[in-house]
Amino acid sequence: MIYYSNPGTTLPFQCPYLPGQTARYSFFFAGDVDSRALDRLLEQGWRKFGVYFFRPQCPECRACVPVRVLVRGFKPAASQRKIRNRNTDVALKFNPLKYSDEIYEIYREHCRDRFGKRANKDEFIESFYLPSCRSFQSEYYIGTKLFAAGFLDRSARALNSIYFVFLSEERRRGPGVLSVIREIDYARSEGLDYYYLGYWIEKNSSMAYKDKYRPNEKMNWETGEWGEQ
Numbered sequence: 001m002i003y004y005s006n007p008g009t010t011l012p013f014q015c016p017y018l019p020g021q022t023a024r025y026s027f028f029f030a031g032d033v034d035s036r037a038l039d040r041l042l043e044q045g046w047r048k049f050g051v052y053f054f055r056p057q058c059p060e061c062r063a064c065v066p067v068r069v070l071v072r073g074f075k076p077a078a079s080q081r082k083i084r085n086r087n088t089d090v091a092l093k094f095n096p097l098k099y100s101d102e103i104y105e106i107y108r109e110h111c112r113d114r115f116g117k118r119a120n121k122d123e124f125i126e127s128f129y130l131p132s133c134r135s136f137q138s139e140y141y142i143g144t145k146l147f148a149a150g151f152l153d154r155s156a157r158a159l160n161s162i163y164f165v166f167l168s169e170e171r172r173r174g175p176g177v178l179s180v181i182r183e184i185d186y187a188r189s190e191g192l193d194y195y196y197l198g199y200w201i202e203k204n205s206s207m208a209y210k211d212k213y214r215p216n217e218k219m220n221w222e223t224g225e226w227g228e229q
Contacts, residue, residue, distance in 0.1 A: 158194035
């Protein structure tokens, strides 16, 4: 692993997930991260966009809890099975990272419709197309129509979900749920142990869903240990 910067800590800022909370991140920039080094970072609660690695270092809060699905034991819940069965016409392809205007347009619409934000192409490329480790993308098709895409890392033992976007017109398909199920299936077929979902935040509705994929393990920030909770 090559460090591009010394480790640092951001200035405190307003938490984007919990009202009234102050957030702060530890961070560093790095590249040439091999699969075992990536495992160690994921096991320590680090997340990443491109070459930027970060984890919460909030002064009075530990609500962002790293969560990973135990791939071999995963069984979709009834509601998840319904979404899988509803999407038997969807084809999934895993491809090397390759920028396209088509995927950027899906991302741009996703930012606008889901979060009320304006996308920035340079930030998009820096976040998803400047890989620091073994990374690739998932592409979801209905016929020849690309309607969703995800960005993933592959470590020695795990698949790490970075981000997922989809067209608003296909939201009734439940593409977010479908992507998790299909990507866990892929991780299992590759003999991997874990599927990392990022941070679970119990009191944030857009992040609480991550606990619905069972069995899973969560990391204890105090001890650094993972366990079913």
